[in-house]
Amino acid sequence: MRLEKQLAYLDTHFDLFLNDLTQLLRIKTVSAQPVHAADMVAGANWVADQFRSLGFLVELSSSGGPPIVFAQKLPNPAWPTVLVYGHYDVQPPEPLELWHSPPFDPEIRDGKIYARGATDDKGQMLTHIKAAEAWIRSTGDVPVNLKFVIEGEEEVGSRQITDFFRNRQSDLACDVAVISDTSQYAIGIPAITYGLRGIFAAEVTFFGPSHDLHSGIYGGAVANPVTGLARVLGQLHDASGRVAVPGFYDRVRELTVAERAEFGSLPFDEQAFLDDVGSISLFGEAGFSTLERKWARPTCEINGLFGGYTGPGPKTIVPAQATAKITCRLVPDQNSGELTAALQAFFEERLPPGLRMEFRADHGCDPMLTDTESPYMEAASQAIERAFGRRPVLIREGGSIPVVATIKELLGVDTLLLGWGQNTDNLHSPNEHFRVDDYRRGIAASIALMGLLSPDSGMK
Numbered sequence: 001m002r003l004e005k006q007l008a009y010l011d012t013h014f015d016l017f018l019n020d021l022t023q024l025l026r027i028k029t030v031s032a033q034p035v036h037a038a039d040m041v042a043g044a045n046w047v048a049d050q051f052r053s054l055g056f057l058v059e060l061s062s063s064g065g066p067p068i069v070f071a072q073k074l075p076n077p078a079w080p081t082v083l084v085y086g087h088y089d090v091q092p093p094e095p096l097e098l099w100h101s102p103p104f105d106p107e108i109r110d111g112k113i114y115a116r117g118a119t120d121d122k123g124q125m126l127t128h129i130k131a132a133e134a135w136i137r138s139t140g141d142v143p144v145n146l147k148f149v150i151e152g153e154e155e156v157g158s159r160q161i162t163d164f165f166r167n168r169q170s171d172l173a174c175d176v177a178v179i180s181d182t183s184q185y186a187i188g189i190p191a192i193t194y195g196l197r198g199i200f201a202a203e204v205t206f207f208g209p210s211h212d213l214h215s216g217i218y219g220g221a222v223a224n225p226v227t228g229l230a231r232v233l234g235q236l237h238d239a240s241g242r243v244a245v246p247g248f249y250d251r252v253r254e255l256t257v258a259e260r261a262e263f264g265s266l267p268f269d270e271q272a273f274l275d276d277v278g279s280i281s282l283f284g285e286a287g288f289s290t291l292e293r294k295w296a297r298p299t300c301e302i303n304g305l306f307g308g309y310t311g312p313g314p315k316t317i318v319p320a321q322a323t324a325k326i327t328c329r330l331v332p333d334q335n336s337g338e339l340t341a342a343l344q345a346f347f348e349e350r351l352p353p354g355l356r357m358e359f360r361a362d363h364g365c366d367p368m369l370t371d372t373e374s375p376y377m378e379a380a381s382q383a384i385e386r387a388f389g390r391r392p393v394l395i396r397e398g399g400s401i402p403v404v405a406t407i408k409e410l411l412g413v414d415t416l417l418l419g420w421g422q423n424t425d426n427l428h429s430p431n432e433h434f435r436v437d438d439y440r441r442g443i444a445a446s447i448a449l450m451g452l453l454s455p456d457s458g459m460k
Contacts, residue, residue, distance in 0.1 A: 031089035066152030086125030087154035090117035098430035131446030143454035182419030195396035198330035200364030223354030295396035336364035387445035
């Protein structure tokens with residue numbers, strides 16, 4: 001498909017596109033901080049105005065939180081329909097003293113735009129809006145039906161989005177979804193993420209006496225909940241890091257020979273990895289590489305452990321209680337509900353005498369895999385190759401994006417995870433940035449993807 005007009009529009013208007021990103025980055029859409037409630041509304045309205053200027057039908061929806069922007073442009077009901085999801089909210093900028101320039105005063109240095117939200121997710125999300133603009137301004141319309149859902153609570157758990165998708169299933173019907181909230185594999189190596197791990201979170205508390213006791217008077221006569229919890233937590237893994245919860249691996253889908261070969265072909269510097277994370281050696285489940293452990297093997301992590309006295313100096317007590325926070329990352333075909341119950345049973349069966357237990361399950365979502373042989377995946381690969389100059393590698397991510405599972409469950413379609421940023425862009429950290437060239441290439445790739453998904457593309 002010829003894209004000269006659309007790409008020429010990108011070239012001649014890129015400075016304006018960059019200015020638009022700068023405007024959006026100035027809006028302090030920090031969803032976690034109530035002081036920014038008015039900024040959240042301003043951010044939603046800014047995004048909505050972008051769509052209105054392009055002739056989209058726009059709706060702002062809220063059930064008590066920041067508005068969800070729902071925009072549609074449907075030129076022909078017989079054409080394929082693409083749903084683009086993104087978010088305009090950002091992480092808190094603190095600690096402010098570690099920023100080299102103010103987090104909401106965007107600054108371009110060394111070919112990168114620095115600001116909170118630059119890559120997560122304002123810059124990446126905006127590439128698709130600007131791609132639609134390039135099509136509309138250069139040819140008169142978009143070549144596919146487009147639906148955008150841009151929310152303002154992704155950084156605080158997407159509290160409204162599941163109900164929005166559930167209540168608007170018919171309005172959101174589509175053939176494929178697109179999200180750009182991941183990363184390339186490395187600089188110069190674009191990627192499509194075809195798999196995400198699932199997750200579930202839990203909190204377990206062991207209770208002993210009704211209040212802290214003097215350890216000299218009562219020690220040895222009543223059970224200590226900190227000791228008891230530590231003993232059970234120590235049984236969660238074997239010496240190689242393999243999770244010891246019964247049934248934990250029963251449903252795990254093993255990597256194929258082709259997948260292991262693909263992962264093994266990717267450049268990966270173990271020492272650079274260790275230097276980056278600040279560890280002295282690698283550790284993990286025997287028989288798997290670091291990338292395989294990160295992307296395609298399940299885990300059970302103790303995220304926090306507290307109980308008793310933790311201040312300076314000694315305090316001679318038998319604590320009243322102890323708590324551990326735990327999350328498990330899951331791989332296809334594990335089920336978060338089943339394994340939450342299995343983890344609870346693991347603690348119940350090992351509860352030491354003299355203690356009682358409370359187990360609280362938190363959020364969870366199941367893992368996902370996208371069909372790597374689908375025509376949508378091929379279209380995305382070709383689009384990225386056109387924009388970035390090389391075919392993307394296929395990778396998985398160790399993290400979880402719950403909305404992907406929601407889209408699959410409620411709309412029945414796969415999601416193309418097309419990351420334009422880099423893992424080194426300081427997501428969630430001070431000095432977050434987005435490479436200006438990646439912003440441009442992301443727009444170009446989205447322009448090409450829309451064309452390749454159109455009925456005139458010739459793709460089958």
